[in-house]
Amino acid sequence: MTERQRREAIVVRRATQGDAESIATIHVDAWRHNYRGLIDDDTLARRDFDSRLGTWRRELELGAEVLVAVQRQAVVGWARVGAFRHPPETRPDVRSTTQGWAEIHGLYVSPSAQRCGVGSRLLREADSVFTARCFRNVGLWAFANNLAAIRFYESCGFSDQKLDQNFEINGQPLVERLLARRL
Numbered sequence: 001m002t003e004r005q006r007r008e009a010i011v012v013r014r015a016t017q018g019d020a021e022s023i024a025t026i027h028v029d030a031w032r033h034n035y036r037g038l039i040d041d042d043t044l045a046r047r048d049f050d051s052r053l054g055t056w057r058r059e060l061e062l063g064a065e066v067l068v069a070v071q072r073q074a075v076v077g078w079a080r081v082g083a084f085r086h087p088p089e090t091r092p093d094v095r096s097t098t099q100g101w102a103e104i105h106g107l108y109v110s111p112s113a114q115r116c117g118v119g120s121r122l123l124r125e126a127d128s129v130f131t132a133r134c135f136r137n138v139g140l141w142a143f144a145n146n147l148a149a150i151r152f153y154e155s156c157g158f159s160d161q162k163l164d165q166n167f168e169i170n171g172q173p174l175v176e177r178l179l180a181r182r183l
């Protein structure tokens with residue numbers, strides 16, 4: 001199969017309850033594969049499949065909007081999409097900048113399928129969902145030290161909004177960077 005055919009063979013659809021296992025597997029595998037060196041080994045080891053599966057089953061049951069990319073009948077990536085989230089601790093400058101935006105809540109591609117066009121295809125499908133709902137801007141938070149993901153988003157038209165926020169996972173301080181683009 002040529003590279004072009006590989007990229008064409010990706011189908012994106014809305015996730016169902018039956019996709020929870022695939023979504024959780026990709027989530028855990030991509031964390032361990034891509035975040036080694038960015039996040040403490042201890043934290044990565046604690047990201048276990050069973051707890052992720054429980055979380056995803058609940059999220060899908062509650063109506064989380066997740067797009068899955070399918071290649072040769074296997075789910076190879078997912079994107080969770082929706083309105084921009086503003087938890088209570090959101091800073092006023094972040095809140096005012098991102099008010100009314102769409103958000104990519106999460107985007108993960110199976111390590112074995114990375115760099116084959118799956119992530120960019122999921123972003124294009126997310127665009128269709130957002131424009132159908134009249135959103136004008138889409139944003140997302142990426143770990144500031146996740147340079148590979150930042151390169152990926154930049155290649156898809158996102159730019160650094162110069163609004164970082166501090167974040168903590170299991171006591172490890174991390175910085176998240178706001179990336180965005182117009183739809």
Ligand SMILES: CC(C)(COP(=O)(O)OP(=O)(O)OC[C@H]1O[C@@H](n2cnc3c(N)ncnc32)[C@H](O)[C@@H]1OP(=O)(O)O)[C@@H](O)C(=O)NCCC(=O)NCCS
Pocket residue numbers: 030031034106107108109110113114115116117118119120121140141142143146147148149151152153155156
């Ligand atoms: C980031 C991620 C979603 C990208 O998905 P992907 O399917 O591998 O990306 P694509 O194949 O669509 O890449 C499109 C373009 O983005 C850029 N890109 C992708 N991965 C890159 C990397 N590791 N380094 C530099 N540029 C990259 C390239 O320009 C690429 O085009 P090319 O392959 O023709 O050169 C995927 O690597 C992933 O799941 N990473 C782990 C989880 C993660 O970091 N998610 C983002 C959280 S905010």
